[in-house]
Amino acid sequence: QKEVEQDPGPLSVPEGAIVSLNCTYSNSAFQYFMWYRQYSRKGPELLMYTYSSGNKEDGRFTAQVDKSSKYISLFIRDSQPSDSATYLCAMFNAGNNRKLIWGLGTSLAVNP
């Protein structure tokens, strides 16, 4: 079993839809959770960074962490064609904070 599981998609939605992206993980020691957005032929760009359980909101993006279920989510409201990209989750624990554990990424297409 991989430490982090992420559905690769592709996910295709109409413009304006609410998008839900998810990752599950197996290591209960993970404490720090990140979501990155990666456009084609570009490096990943940090979108959201959360610690422990709870919600964090930034504009149209909301990150949610449920440590009891070992499940994290990224919600995108009012999705735009410019949101079309691959979304990667990543996480680590404080004891090994140099090594991020990555999901494989979910490909999202927002259609105008």
Next chain:
Amino acid sequence: SQTIHQWPATLVQPVGSPLSLECTVEGTSNPNLYWYRQAAGRGLQLLFYSVGIGQISSEVPQNLSASRPQDRQFILSSKKLLLSDSGFYLCAWSFPGGAGGQPQHFGDGTRLSIL
């Protein structure tokens, strides 16, 4: 603010040739530095990380090496490239660790094709 530069963006090299990819960070001191390779369907694989000048940790045995000759410079090298070295190479930085975790920030990568 901090910026990271990585070059070249694209590189085509013959099998058996040497390699040197360079990454520099501006706007911070003593960053942690990382080299990743990203292959389709295999996600991001950490190759090397460095917490200071001359301090390199290797995550996987391979045909590559890394060096950090200056505080904000990180170099990925190979003496003889293999076909299997093809891929998308990414450099990243983070603030030095400590009690809290620090997210990593990426350059735009180098797409390396070996012929």
